[in-house]
Amino acid sequence: MHRRTAPGDGASSGQRSRRPLRQSLRRRGRGRGWGRRRALRRIRADAPAVALPLVLVLGLAPVASCSSGESGQFLGTSRVTVAMHNDLPGISYSENYDRSGFDHLLHERIEKAMGVSFSEPVDVSSADRISQLEHGDADMVIASFSITPDRMRRIDFAGPYLKTRQGFLVDEDRPRSGGIEELRDLRGKTVCTWDGTTSETALAEVRTATGVTPQVLDDASDCIEELKKGTVDAVTTDQLILYGFARHHAKDGLRVVADLTIGAPQHYGIGLRKGFREDCRKLADWLKEYVGTSEWIRDVETSLPQLPAQDPGWISTHKPSTAAIDSRSCRDRPSP
Numbered sequence: 001m002h003r004r005t006a007p008g009d010g011a012s013s014g015q016r017s018r019r020p021l022r023q024s025l026r027r028r029g030r031g032r033g034w035g036r037r038r039a040l041r042r043i044r045a046d047a048p049a050v051a052l053p054l055v056l057v058l059g060l061a062p063v064a065s066c067s068s069g070e071s072g073q074f075l076g077t078s079r080v081t082v083a084m085h086n087d088l089p090g091i092s093y094s095e096n097y098d099r100s101g102f103d104h105l106l107h108e109r110i111e112k113a114m115g116v117s118f119s120e121p122v123d124v125s126s127a128d129r130i131s132q133l134e135h136g137d138a139d140m141v142i143a144s145f146s147i148t149p150d151r152m153r154r155i156d157f158a159g160p161y162l163k164t165r166q167g168f169l170v171d172e173d174r175p176r177s178g179g180i181e182e183l184r185d186l187r188g189k190t191v192c193t194w195d196g197t198t199s200e201t202a203l204a205e206v207r208t209a210t211g212v213t214p215q216v217l218d219d220a221s222d223c224i225e226e227l228k229k230g231t232v233d234a235v236t237t238d239q240l241i242l243y244g245f246a247r248h249h250a251k252d253g254l255r256v257v258a259d260l261t262i263g264a265p266q267h268y269g270i271g272l273r274k275g276f277r278e279d280c281r282k283l284a285d286w287l288k289e290y291v292g293t294s295e296w297i298r299d300v301e302t303s304l305p306q307l308p309a310q311d312p313g314w315i316s317t318h319k320p321s322t323a324a325i326d327s328r329s330c331r332d333r334p335s336p
Contacts, residue, residue: 072116073116074114074115074116074279075139075140075272075273075276075279076139076275076276077116077139078116078117079116079117079118079119080111080114080116080117080118080119080139080140081118081119081122081137081138081139081140082107082118082119082121082122082138082139082140082141082142083121083122083123083124083129083132083133083137083138083140083141083142083143084099084103084104084107084121084122084123084124084141084142084143085103085123085124085125085126085143085144086099086123087219087220087221088101088103088144088220088241088244088245089101089244089245089247089248090102090240090241090243090244090245090247090248090303090304091103091144091240091241091244091303091304092104092142092143092144093244093248094123099121100303101244101303102162102240102299102300102303102304103142103143103144104121105299105302105303106142106161106270106299107121107142109290109295110140110142110270110283110286113286113290114282114283114286122137122138124138124141124143125196125218125219126143126194126195126196126197126219127195127196128196129141129143129145129196129271130151130154130155130271133155133271133272133273134154134155134273136273139272139273140270140271140272141270141271141272142270142271143271144238144240144241144268145157145268145269145270145271146197146198146238146266146267146268146269147159147160147267147268147269147328147334148198149333149334151271152328152331152332152333152334153332153333154274155271155272155273155274156271156272156273156274156276156277156280156329156330156331157269157270157271157272157328157329157330158269158270158272158280158283158284158287158325158329158330159267159268159269159270159284159287159320159325159328159329160267160268160269160320160324160325160328161268161269161270161287161290161291161296161320162240162267162268162300162318162320163265163266163267163268163317163318163319163320163324164238164239164240164241164265164266164268164318165238165239165261165262165263165265165266166198166199166202166236166237166238166239166261166262166263166266167236167237167238167239167242167256167257167258167260167261167262168180168186168191168234168235168236168242168256168257168260169224169227169234169235169236169237169242169245169246169254169255169256169257170227170233170234170254170255170257171227171228171230171252171253171254172253172254172255173252173253174230174233174253176189176233177189177227177230177233177234178253180233180234180257180260181257181259181260182260183206183209183210183260183262184210186206186210186211186212186234187210187211187212188211188212188213189212189213189233189234190212190213190214190215190231190232190233190234191203191212191213191214191215191232191233191234191235191236192214192215192216192217192222192223192226192227192232192234192235192236193214193215193216193217193223193235193236193237194216194217194218194219194220194222194223194237195216195217195218195219197237198263198266199236199237199238199263200214200216201263202236202262202263202264203236203262205262205263206262215232220237220241220245223235224245224249224254227254228249228252228254236262238266239256239261240304240307240318242256243256243304243306243307243310244303244304246306247304247305247306256306256310258310258311267320267324267328269328269329270283270287277330280329280330281329281330284325284326284329284330287325287329288322288325288326291319291320291325292322296319297315300314300318
């Protein structure tokens with residue numbers, strides 16, 4: 001910026017006479033470019049007042065949509081990790097890297113419906129289903145996961161998508177096992193179930209009345225092997241799971257005792273980590289539509305063909321109602 005010299009500061013008269021002309025020329029020469037530069041200086045001076053609210057707005061934006069799916073995410077991630085069983089034929093089974101069963105078909109439908117990518121399923125045991133969610137090892141668990149009040153306090157569920165009762169699997173080729181038809185036939189028998197399931201609780205409840213001896217092992221395949229070897233007389237868990245085992249081991253003479261059940265009805269739900277209620281409700285709404293379609297019927301019949309063969313009225317027994325889904329989905333406790 002040029003320094004202006006005041007009159008009388010020692011400048012010659014010629015310089016003073018030329019100053020008005022130079023100043024006039026500068027004023028005329030400012031033109032539009034000068035106006036833009038002056039406006040730019042005003043904008044720069046005002047910039048801090050504008051930038052602060054903009055930063056605040058940008059900083060708050062992700063919080064409002066973290067679980068809404070509007071940012072291409074579901075359950076807080078753009079790539080959902082699902083934990084599933086790998087040893088339940090007809091429900092969730094893996095052999096030579098190929099998965100099959102109803103839970104597997106459900107997983108594929110959910111991935112398509114939610115519009116986000118899913119990773120390859122990770123394996124989970126019954127005892128580790130909740131811990132995998134709580135520790136962040138999985139975003140979703142689809143693993144014949146019974147909805148209970150205790151579990152609802154720790155994680156969220158969307159569902160149920162299937163209902164079942166606890167039944168018994170026996171070995172038809174062994175008289176001691178194959179002769180089990182009624183509850184009283186369990187007296188003095190050894191019955192196997194596995195850790196981390198509601199089946200263990202239900203078996204304990206009838207232990208006194210039946211005189212049964214429970215044997216609790218690590219997982220389902222262990223119990224099946226013990227039944228085939230004859231070291232236990234029956235295997236007990238959800239009937240849907242047992243129908244899958246009966247078909248998978250048909251050559252070994254295993255069968256489900258169709259009319260023998262114990263315990264309360266079991267409602268299979270999809271386990272989610274708490275904190276994503278909006279996404280949970282979105283999944284529950286989709287489940288209500290899916291369960292009401294012929295696709296749900298076809299998926300069950302494809303995965304568990306022995307169920308409709310042995311129980312012609314299976315749909316009314318195993319299909320959950322819309323009210324059942326509403327009362328158990330995305331809550332800390334079942335609604336009345």
